[in-house]
Amino acid sequence: MKKCILGATGLMLIAGLLFGGKLIPYAQTAYDKASRSIEQQVPISFQIDAxxxxxxxxxxxxxxxxxxxAKEKVSIKKLESSLERQQESLEKSRREMxxxxxxxxxGDEFYVAANSKAYTTTRVKEELRxxxxxxxxATATLEKDQKVLELREKALNAAMExxxxxxxxxTELALQIEHLxxxxxxxxxxxxxxxLDQFDNSQLARTRGMIEDISARLETEQxxxxMMPSHYGQIPVSGDSSIADTDVLEEMDVFFDQQDAKKAEQQDDSGEELVSFES
Structure with missing residues (x-):
């Protein structure tokens, strides 16, 4: 800890010597830039959640x-009820006086009260005093309480506002947050x-090329x-051709008999030529 403190103090002294009175503005500027940089790195969704x-x-x-x-409203109602009772009491006191x-x-000498007792005028004056x-x-207390009521009502109205x-x-901030x-x-x-556009230019393009290569191979094989015969080891039969009714064996006999006759004629012709040459 001591080494860290000494190191930090040394750095501050060196910075003070290098920058002089500009050290504090430079430090403040660096701090502001670092703060803005950190703030830019925070995701917007995180800021919205905050x-x-x-x-x-x-x-x-x-x-x-x-x-x-709510509590103040209850207190004010109680105070209003108290003021009403005070006013009633003052009104009663005034009537009695x-x-x-x-x-x-x-000018009567005696006053007969409600309890049927008689009081002298002097006693009545003392009572009045x-x-x-x-x-x-009581009137001063009522006026003070009325002023208190007025102040509390003003405070209540201000609090309600x-x-x-x-x-x-x-509500406005909630709407702004929803908008953000x-x-x-x-x-x-x-x-x-x-x-997705970048992906389409890379992955999808390669996939499309692979599909085109596969399609070309299939077309080539087809x-x-x-070009090859459509049937192997079978006698091809055309749907439009008609099969001869003659027996193939008879056809073979006729064909080979004709061949043998041609060979015999050729041999006879060659023998006659040889006899003529000897003679």
Whole structure:
């Protein structure tokens, strides 16, 4: 490890001496070229599969957004219900305070409550003072909760917009990936067709030549066979010829009798010539 570190340090020092301040730009350029070269070596189908995997990883994020939005909707509904109860309580408090004030404004000395008890005007004023303080606090709390509700509703609307945008972008990206997949398949078909053309110029051409040679040999043998007699060891009989009705033996006797007669005549002629010559 020490030798490697020392070696790398030495190379960096030598490179620094050779290139000076240009070392960093040169190194960056070399790194960029190496990165592009490696990227070009990666198959397109592999890159498309990686993009599909990345797109699938977006799914859980969208599902989590759906879950958070659903929870926020439930919380907002609970807050709205709480605000409604607070408003009802404030309205009731206001009505009760206005009733007590009406008693004070009337000038009566005692106020008979719903429990049939009588309260002095001084006690009623103290009650009004206490109720007013509580009412102011409840009103401030209601206003604060209303602002919180408004902020949470705005955040919810923004989250829903982002969710809709994420879904739309996911659909668009899925369509783009399908388009790239189809385009890559078409390119593969074109490459395969090109390879088939090359194969046709080599393998198919040789196969075609072999078939032509075989066909030529068969035609040659057929021509040679047509030049030979069609029957061996049999008496050829023509379909159009007629066979004579005379007996072949009689024909032989006539033929050879004629030959013998010709020979006898030749012998007689030669004997007469010899006698004439002696005389």
């Amino acid at each position: 993009a599909k995997k990345q797109l699938e990883n977006i799914g859980p994020e969208i599902d989590d957004m759906n879950l958070q939005i 206005m009733t007590l004030r009406s008693h004070v404004d009337s 206490t109720r007013l303080s509580i009412h102011k606090t 982002r969710l809709a945008e994420a879904r739309s972008q996911k 997949t189809a385009q890559n398949r078409m390119n593969e078909v074109v490459k395969t067709a090109s390879k 021509e040679m066979m047509s």
